[in-house]
Amino acid sequence: xxxxxELSKRxxxxxxxxRYYEQMGLLAAVExxxxxxxxxxxxxxxxxxxxxxARDLGFEIxxxxxxxxxxxxxxxxxxxxxxxxxxxxxxxxxxIDRLKKLxxxxxxxxxxxxxxxxxxxxxxxxxxxxxxxxxxx
Amino acid sequence: xxxxxELSKRxxxxxxxxRYYEQMGLLAAVExxxxxxxxxxxxxxxxxxxxxxARDLGFEIxxxxxxxxxxxxxxxxxxxxxxxxxxxxxxxxxxIDRLKKLxxxxxxxxxxxxxxxxxxxxxxxxxxxxxxxxxxx
DNA sequence: CATAATTGCTCTAGCCACTAGAGGTTCAAG
DNA sequence: CTTGAACCTCTAGTGGCTAGAGCAATTATG
Ligand SMILES: [Zn+2]
Ligand SMILES: [Zn+2]
Ligand SMILES: [Zn+2]
Ligand SMILES: [Zn+2]
Numbered sequence: 001x002x003x004x005x006e007l008s009k010r011x012x013x014x015x016x017x018x019r020y021y022e023q024m025g026l027l028a029a030v031e032x033x034x035x036x037x038x039x040x041x042x043x044x045x046x047x048x049x050x051x052x053x054a055r056d057l058g059f060e061i062x063x064x065x066x067x068x069x070x071x072x073x074x075x076x077x078x079x080x081x082x083x084x085x086x087x088x089x090x091x092x093x094x095x096i097d098r099l100k101k102l103x104x105x106x107x108x109x110x111x112x113x114x115x116x117x118x119x120x121x122x123x124x125x126x127x128x129x130x131x132x133x134x135x136x137x
Numbered sequence: 138x139x140x141x142x143e144l145s146k147r148x149x150x151x152x153x154x155x156r157y158y159e160q161m162g163l164l165a166a167v168e169x170x171x172x173x174x175x176x177x178x179x180x181x182x183x184x185x186x187x188x189x190x191a192r193d194l195g196f197e198i199x200x201x202x203x204x205x206x207x208x209x210x211x212x213x214x215x216x217x218x219x220x221x222x223x224x225x226x227x228x229x230x231x232x233i234d235r236l237k238k239l240x241x242x243x244x245x246x247x248x249x250x251x252x253x254x255x256x257x258x259x260x261x262x263x264x265x266x267x268x269x270x271x272x273x274x
Numbered sequence: 275c276a277t278a279a280t281t282g283c284t285c286t287a288g289c290c291a292c293t294a295g296a297g298g299t300t301c302a303a304g
Numbered sequence: 305c306t307t308g309a310a311c312c313t314c315t316a317g318t319g320g321c322t323a324g325a326g327c328a329a330t331t332a333t334g
Binding site for chain 4: 003014016017020024033034035036037055060061062
């Protein structure tokens with residue numbers, strides 16, 4: 001049985017974040033000591049590691065809740081989990097596409113400044129006029 | 138003189154967002170009609186377009202505040218503006234790098250599921266064990 | 275065993291950049 | 305003059321935490 005601090009050390013998840021996950025219903029409310037302190041089992045640690053890893057991979061809390069619900073029915077088909085992962089992959093790709101457009105536009109903007117005063121700074125002019133941009137964003 | 142609704146239509150910025158920008162000090166508090174309604178000039182419209190474009194390019198509100206302050210001193214050197222844009226470009230690149238790692242990892246994960254039950258779903262297993270991942274994240 | 279340092283508890287508020295809604299006032303068209 | 309759209313202010317909610325106040329419990333040291 002681990003205290004919340006020990007669990008935090010072993011998983012790299014901060015103490016208030018563990019309590020937050022409990023509040024959000026990702027971690028079940030666990031056993032308490034006589035003095036009302038949380039005591040975690042190995043199973044709890046594994047679940048927290050799962051949550052942490054899913055968060056590191058960018059899954060939203062609501063999606064993680066769904067994934068946990070699915071993994072409680074091991075005999076069911078796994079389409080649900082696959083669909084969640086695919087949808088997330090698609091989100092990530094959309095974000096990359098948007099950021100690459102920004103990157104391109106920002107590169108163009110910063111490379112055009114001849115470096116004199118603010119009144120002829122290309123950065124300021126480009127921000128004032130989207131017409132100078134290559135793409136929508 | 139434009140009402141807030143007309144300004145909204147012309148810039149594509151929603152009405153509550155315009156009021157929010159005023160509250161944040163990006164837009165100066167403007168003239169009011171007899172009945173206390175905001176009235177915007179062409180200059181106000183241009184400033185809002187600047188803010189909107191900078192936001193679309195991903196600049197934070199605080200950075201936009203700084204850019205506006207700089208552009209009020211047209212005779213000064215423009216290093217400040219250039220530095221803000223370069224720092225933002227660097228942020229964008231960092232985000233892209235992180236997302237590309239996620240993309241690779243998610244591609245790998247979804248492609249490994251043989252599509253049976255939850256108990257042997259690779260998605261679920263991969264989430265449980267970062268050791269299966271190719272990269273840190 | 276007493277005391278002190280550390281860790282734990284709950285509850286509230288703050289972060290960012292909006293967005294939504296309540297409850298009321300002003301404006302413009304007919 | 306009446307109607308209805310647009311406006312006003314104020315408060316609260318979003319996501320995923322993080323920080324702090326003010327206590328209680330546990331652990332380490334003497
Ligand atoms: Zn410049
Ligand atoms: Zn643009
Ligand atoms: Zn699967
Ligand atoms: Zn991993």
